[in-house]
Amino acid sequence: MRRSIPRRAGRWRAPTLAAVLGLTLVATAACGGGGNAASDKDTDVTINVALAADPPPKAALESFTKETGIKVNWVNIDWDSLQTKISAAATAKTYFADATDVDWSRVGELGKLGWFYPIDDYIKTDPLKADVPQLASFTYQDHVVGIPYDASFMVTTVNTDLFKKAGADPAPKTMDEYTAALQKVKSSGTTKYPLNIPFAAAEGLSTYWYEATNAFGGTILDGKGKPQFTDPSSPGYKAAKWMVDALKNGLVPPGNINVSDSQGEQTLMARGTVASTFSDYSGLVGTLYNVPDSSSVVNKVQYIATPGATAPAANLSNPDGVGIMKTAKYPKAAAKFIEWFTDADRQAEFAGLNGPDKAWASYALPSHLSAVEKLASGGKLIGGDTLAALLKTSKPVFPEGAPAWYSKFSNAVYTHLHAAAAGSETVEQAIKAMSDTANDLSNGQ
Secondary structure, three states, X not given: OOXXXXXXXXXXXOOOHHHXXXXXXXXXXXXXXXXXXXXXXXXXXXXXXXXXXXXXXXXXHHHHHHHHOEEEEEEEOOHXXXXXXXXXXXXXXXXXXXXXXXEHHHHHHHXXXXXXXXXXXXXXXXXXXXXXXXXXXXXXXXXXXXXXXXXXXXXXXXXXXHHHHOOOOOOOOEHHHHHHHHHHXXXXXXXXXXXXXXXXXXXXXXXXXXXXXXXXXXXXXXXXXXXXXXXXXXXXXXXXXXXXXXXXXXXOOHHHHHOOHHHHHHHHHOOOOOOEEEEEEOOHHHHHHOOOOOOOOOOOEEEEOOOEOOOOOOOEEOOEEEEEEOOOOOHHHHHHHHHHHOOHHHHHHHOOOOOHHHOOOOOOOOOOHHHHHHHHHOOOOOOHHHHHHHHHOOEOOOOOOOOOOHHHHHHHHHHHHHHHHHOXXXXXXXXXXXXXXXXXXXXXX
């Protein structure tokens, strides 16, 4: 999910043992020791909901309490710290929250560790599949670990004003056409560095490469966690080379070697310094680029169908979900909240369908396709028709689910891609290090 700006700047990295143990001791002291007796009560209780976002409108939460008798104590914790706290509470078997974050990248890990209840034990999830395309990203061994409450997915954004000034195609269909259009923008002098790629060693670099690999027609790992990008002719290898070459050939600003995804969005794309971000985040046109206080490119940036190898490619998902920890005090009450919180009509309301007084400022895009289409048809979502079409065909980064060792793999990806961009490694060396990591991790899983 886009987490307040900068929302994706600091994604989860595996917490150090010292950090986990430190928080475990705090949690144990606060909760009076290990163990937790769950209650079946689903009314006249107060539940803790911990997410990396400001709370929804007060009136909405009060309405939920009036309907159910369940009070909500909302806790806003930054995303990185939230993941560490989840790990600490689960490890110590102490109470932390009743409902909390389940990120797409942690589904395999959380499913394997068994830290969350299968949510389909409490909520009927089969009826959601047709309307929530990204539900597949939250499934582990046929059980749903969490329900996506936003529809974050990677998109391509283009400053069509700059492309048209350069006489370049503002809606290229293939990677070759996209690259040629960027070169034309550069050679015309319209902008010196037309492409934004966040080469800082952080999660945003990994996800950018995933989307580029998908665009070239490939996947990252197979169902057994084995790398699919080692051959120079493979899409993953081509994607890495395309990204590094874009920096070396002057399509990407040299300073981007230390720029994160959110920094690039705010200081480059939103300021018209660059003309395109190949792997951007859904919803940003309305929440950043068209906001006069934070942007100088209002009404100039659009979503386009992501260019692919021979035709537009599908978009990869990276949403956040919400689930129930096994250390929850009131799992049934938490399930009632999650069902209410992720309801299609509620999401449309959070996104502004019924006016700003009922909108949730921290919310970007509904996970329900029907809600997105409703917003689009009502003119309440900038680029809504395009986003609805892209969401309908969006797919998981890992079709078989993120592996339990995802965080270690991602660390290797962004570390070595950064090194290749900085010139301390070749693309070949970076790819080998990344594939060696995947092989080692999958052999030990």
